[in-house]
Amino acid sequence: MLHFLYDIVRLDERLLLKEFHRRNVDIAPINVQSDPVDVGPRDALGFVRVASRYNALLVSYLYEARGLGSINSFTALALAHDKFVTHVALARHGVDTPRSYLALSERAMERGSMELGFPSIVKPTDGSWGRFVSLVRSPGDLATLAKHRRLTGRSAYIVQEFVRKPNRDIRAIVVEDRMVGAIYRVNEGDWRTNTARGSKAVPVGEARELEEVAVRASRAVGALYSGVDLVESERGYLVLEINGVPEFKNVQGSTGVNIAGEIVEAAYRHAKR
Amino acid sequence: MPSLACSVCGADVDVPSDVMDGEIVSCPSCGTKYIVRINNGQMLLEEFKGDVEDYGE
Numbered sequence: 001m002l003h004f005l006y007d008i009v010r011l012d013e014r015l016l017l018k019e020f021h022r023r024n025v026d027i028a029p030i031n032v033q034s035d036p037v038d039v040g041p042r043d044a045l046g047f048v049r050v051a052s053r054y055n056a057l058l059v060s061y062l063y064e065a066r067g068l069g070s071i072n073s074f075t076a077l078a079l080a081h082d083k084f085v086t087h088v089a090l091a092r093h094g095v096d097t098p099r100s101y102l103a104l105s106e107r108a109m110e111r112g113s114m115e116l117g118f119p120s121i122v123k124p125t126d127g128s129w130g131r132f133v134s135l136v137r138s139p140g141d142l143a144t145l146a147k148h149r150r151l152t153g154r155s156a157y158i159v160q161e162f163v164r165k166p167n168r169d170i171r172a173i174v175v176e177d178r179m180v181g182a183i184y185r186v187n188e189g190d191w192r193t194n195t196a197r198g199s200k201a202v203p204v205g206e207a208r209e210l211e212e213v214a215v216r217a218s219r220a221v222g223a224l225y226s227g228v229d230l231v232e233s234e235r236g237y238l239v240l241e242i243n244g245v246p247e248f249k250n251v252q253g254s255t256g257v258n259i260a261g262e263i264v265e266a267a268y269r270h271a272k273r
Numbered sequence: 274m275p276s277l278a279c280s281v282c283g284a285d286v287d288v289p290s291d292v293m294d295g296e297i298v299s300c301p302s303c304g305t306k307y308i309v310r311i312n313n314g315q316m317l318l319e320e321f322k323g324d325v326e327d328y329g330e
Contacts, residue, residue: 005294006295008295008296008297008308008321009295009296009297010297024305029293031293031294032293034294034295034312074284090288
């Protein structure tokens with residue numbers, strides 16, 4: 001039995017459910033947002049599609065500790081959960097990343113930016129879709145950001161070098177040891193290139209070097225499948241972050257690859273082990 | 274296909290017949306996003322603010 005754990009249903013979840021049903025997998029969708037979650041034992045593998053990162057960790061651990069396991073694993077989700085932790089895991093496994101500092105205070109934020117030089121990027125260690133990610137061009141920008149930081153109550157930030165890149169970045173979907181699809185996210189008007197910010201998705205063709213980096217990044221967090229965000233730089237591909245519960249609909253839509261099918265096949269193989 | 278009224282512009286928001294609790298739907302007129310909540314067979318639209326932590330593209 002497989003428990004499909006979710007809190008919201010996007011096209012991504014619909015595509016996955018369709019593939020599970022097509023293979024006649026014994027599956028029970030569970031909305032962890034609506035229903036109380038019992039901590040008792042369960043004779044099921046948890047397939048975690050919970051969008052809230054913290055809640056995803058909670059249910060993942062439950063299925064690992066009291067069930068038949070979790071996809072992705074608790075460890076993979078925990079390493080991908082926080083951008084700084086991901087950064088450290090990537091560095092530990094020799095995957096290239098932008099130069100970064102962890103900043104836990106305004107003073108640390110300022111000193112980190114001075115060290116990297118302007119412009120630099122300041123972003124909270126959690127969150128995505130490019131929200132709260134700031135391009136800091138001067139000490140004045142930092143002062144404004146520090147004020148915002150006090151208002152939002154967020155405390156942990158990454159101060160990161162601004163990578164001179166084309167007007168695009170890359171979202172690669174890795175399943176087991178293969179990059180099954182990747183897109184360029186092209187944005188002419190915003191330096192943030194998330195498709196949620198209106199970037200255009202353009203399929204990436206054959207790219208062996210990119211695949212090698214993306215697969216190593218996914219392995220660094222131990223994910224069965226993941227979304228790896230990268231940028232092209234003068235130093236080669238740099239990995240920005242890894243998503244343990246990735247959206248993939250734009251990759252599937254623009255490459256024509258059945259990404260959901262690839263993920264479900266991998267989950268099926270994993271469950272049989 | 275059932276539909277519910279958009280609380281922003283009043284247009285009909287179509288909901289798939291096999292809709293799941295927690296499914297995201299959009300108003301075709303004003304674009305407001307909703308989460309469908311199903312409670313005791315009753316369907317409601319709750320505005321989706323997009324403020325859950327997420328793994329967005």
